[in-house]
Amino acid sequence: MTKAVVFSVAFLVASAGAAFANEPQDPVAALMAVADGIEGNSEASDYFDEVLLTSIYSESFAQVYRMAALGDQLLDMGGEMTGQDEVIVSQDPCEMKDLKIVPRPAKDKVTPVEVFFDVSSCWRHDPHLDRPSLLVHVISENGRYVIDNFWNGDYDGGRFETSVKAKFAALAKRYVDDMLTSRFSPE
Numbered sequence: 001m002t003k004a005v006v007f008s009v010a011f012l013v014a015s016a017g018a019a020f021a022n023e024p025q026d027p028v029a030a031l032m033a034v035a036d037g038i039e040g041n042s043e044a045s046d047y048f049d050e051v052l053l054t055s056i057y058s059e060s061f062a063q064v065y066r067m068a069a070l071g072d073q074l075l076d077m078g079g080e081m082t083g084q085d086e087v088i089v090s091q092d093p094c095e096m097k098d099l100k101i102v103p104r105p106a107k108d109k110v111t112p113v114e115v116f117f118d119v120s121s122c123w124r125h126d127p128h129l130d131r132p133s134l135l136v137h138v139i140s141e142n143g144r145y146v147i148d149n150f151w152n153g154d155y156d157g158g159r160f161e162t163s164v165k166a167k168f169a170a171l172a173k174r175y176v177d178d179m180l181t182s183r184f185s186p187e
Contacts, residue, residue, distance in 0.1 A: 024103045024111035024138040024145045027056035031136075031147065032115060035087045036096045047087050058141050058148040061165055068168035071175045086164045087134065089152045094122030098129055103138075110148070111138045112158070 034047055048069070053062040085091075100116040115134035118127035136150040137158065154162040 022145070024106070025101045025113050027138060027145055027147050028101050028113045028115060028136050030056045031087065032099060032101065032117070036099065056147055058139055058146045061146075061148055064165050064169050064172070068172040071172045086150075086152055086167075088119055089133075090119055092123075093119035095119075097121075098127070100129075102132075109139060111145070112136070113138050 030052070031047060034052070048057075048065050053065065057065070088096075096117050096119050098116065098118045102114045102116070104112040104114065113136040114132035115136060116129050116131075117133050118129060120127050132155075134150055134152055135155045135158075137148050138145050139148045140146075141148075149160075149163045149165040151158075151163050156162055160166050
């Protein structure tokens, strides 16, 4: 996906502001609009463009991602920490089809949103449209709905340890711990 398209989608999301996120599925739809435009092996940073971080993600998710990205940058890891495609989770996806975004009843101020899509049938793989490809937790923050966390597999009832947010936090912590104990040398 070209940066211009990402910026256009991000600008649309940001300019709509609070009016855009009137429904829990709205920030998820914005994320999937970015994912739908990606062809081939994408860079995850497109999903986490600064405009998107401030418009469709919670403050907590954005900060955790920024810490992981900073660790990646400072340690010159070349995207090892944040360069994976956490949304599509495919190195060579087919064109997206059969996208379905389904909000579920809110529980404890979290609205689970299930996302179904096919990016594998062109390779003759079963896309497993009977179960969600992504499970997103949406919360209300500052008067609008935002993505607070998501799972691209192993949801296990919303167990935090298996989430993308937890993955970013664990990666950042691991590198900080390694630097503190001198197990990691940036040279």
